[in-house]
Amino acid sequence: MNLSDMQRSIQDEDLDGWLFFDHHHRDALAYRILGLSDSLHVTRRWYYFIPAYGEPRKLVHRIEAGHLDGLPGTKAAYSRWQEHRQGIAGLLQGAKRIAMQYSPECAIFYVSLVDAGTLEIIRGLGIDVASSVDLVQHFEARWNANQLESHLEAGRRVDKVRREAFDRIAAKHRLNERIGEYDIQQFIGTRFTEEGLLFDSGAIVAVNENASNPHYSPAADKNQEIKKEDSVLIDMWAKLDQPDSTYYDITWMGFCGNQPPSEYENIFGVLRDARNKGAERVQQAKAANEDLRGFHVDDAVRGHIDAQGYGQFFIHRTGHSIGTEVHGSGANMDNFELHDIRRVIPWTCFSIEPGIYMPHVGMRSEVNVFVEDATARVTGEMQDRLVLVV
Secondary structure (H helix, E strand, O other): OOHHHHHHHHHHOOOOEEEEEEOOOOOHHHHHHHOOOOOOOOOOOEEEEEEOOOOOEEEEEHHHOOOOOOOOOEEEEEOOHHHHHHHHHHHOOOOOEEEEOOOHHHOOOOOOOOOHHHHHHHHHOOOEEEEOHHHHHHHHHOOOHHHHHHHHHHHHHHHHHHHHHHHHHHHHHHOOOOOEHHHHHHHHHHHHHHOOEEOOOOOEEEEHHHHHOOOOOOEOOEOOEOOOOOEEEEEEEEEEOOOOOOOEEEEEEEEOOOOOOHHHHHHHHHHHHHHHHHHHHHHHHHHOOOOOEHHHHHHHHHHHHHHOOOHHHOOOOOEOEEOOOOOOOOOOEOEOOOEOOOEOOOOEEEEEOOEEEOOOOEEEOEEEEEEOOOOEEEOOOOOOOOEEOO
16 A cells, blocks of 8 residues: 555545445455455454545454554544444544545446445535545556566467367367367366466357357356357456466457358457447547546447447447456446446556347457557457358
8 A cells, every 4th residue: 555645646536535444344445455454354344544634544443453553544443333433523533525435326336335324424424425436446457567467478378278269169170079168168277277377267158149148158067069150259368377467358259160151240340340449449549648438438339339230239338447357446448337437547458348149149359458658559369350160
């Protein structure tokens, strides 16, 4: 935790402070941002207030009085509920407007973690509670140079395994041997481990209509055969098996044959162009120093798909933040599931992954975009046409 950096950011947001609050590990963001151990045994409420100026202040229960001792600042303790209320008032004395992990109307639900009762207590003191979404993104979603390099290296390894997965399907077809979705998912998992990669769940491998479910997952008892003339979607994500590494997350499309149906080629072409428009929107905004928000990118991608007549089949946001978890805590590219007004800031990464999901076939194309100080770039290989799996 860099206190001076946090206080500068609080000042930039025109706030009097940032209040962290937790019990029973409900706010994982607080632990990561403050550098607290997630192994703490937390059964009572604790509070940590970082004022815009001056020394931080703590409020802890006497039973767990040492939980915040590793953080700078003065400490007060409570046991009785009356002391608890008095302690909060003392903690926030002089503050009029503070940030908490809260989002009006739960608009950005990833950060909407403070319960309504606690908000009532704070507001009852005459204090305005603002959302910490921009502060959280600044301290949680930005990468350092080592994290960027870990992402790039993970990308090289994941792209290698992705090529091998399509080649394995082709090899089985040439031998007239059966190969199923689950078989390829397990092959990918094994290869990831061999390549020194970690992943939180198995890859999505889906043929034809199965790919119309964006979160389809094969299993040992749900192992549809991948046949010649099938469309096959592979969505895979992983990071290096090392501390503080970041994920690489891609989706590629293949066709098991020499000549895909023209409909498939058209759908993929629409997705490719929409994906590229999203990346270009980010690059142009950074070059012009434009105040770019997550919903702007979704609009660029979704607008193209709508114009091509497939809008009703694009049923999720354009992209998600990427970090040490595959779904990070930065801005999402979204004006569909949410109206994400968060800024697209330097040293953050996110996916652009439009999809078209029709009853008989589903397709998606996904790349990762990393935003630098004045530019933005796609960090891995970009699929320009359907992979011919032959």
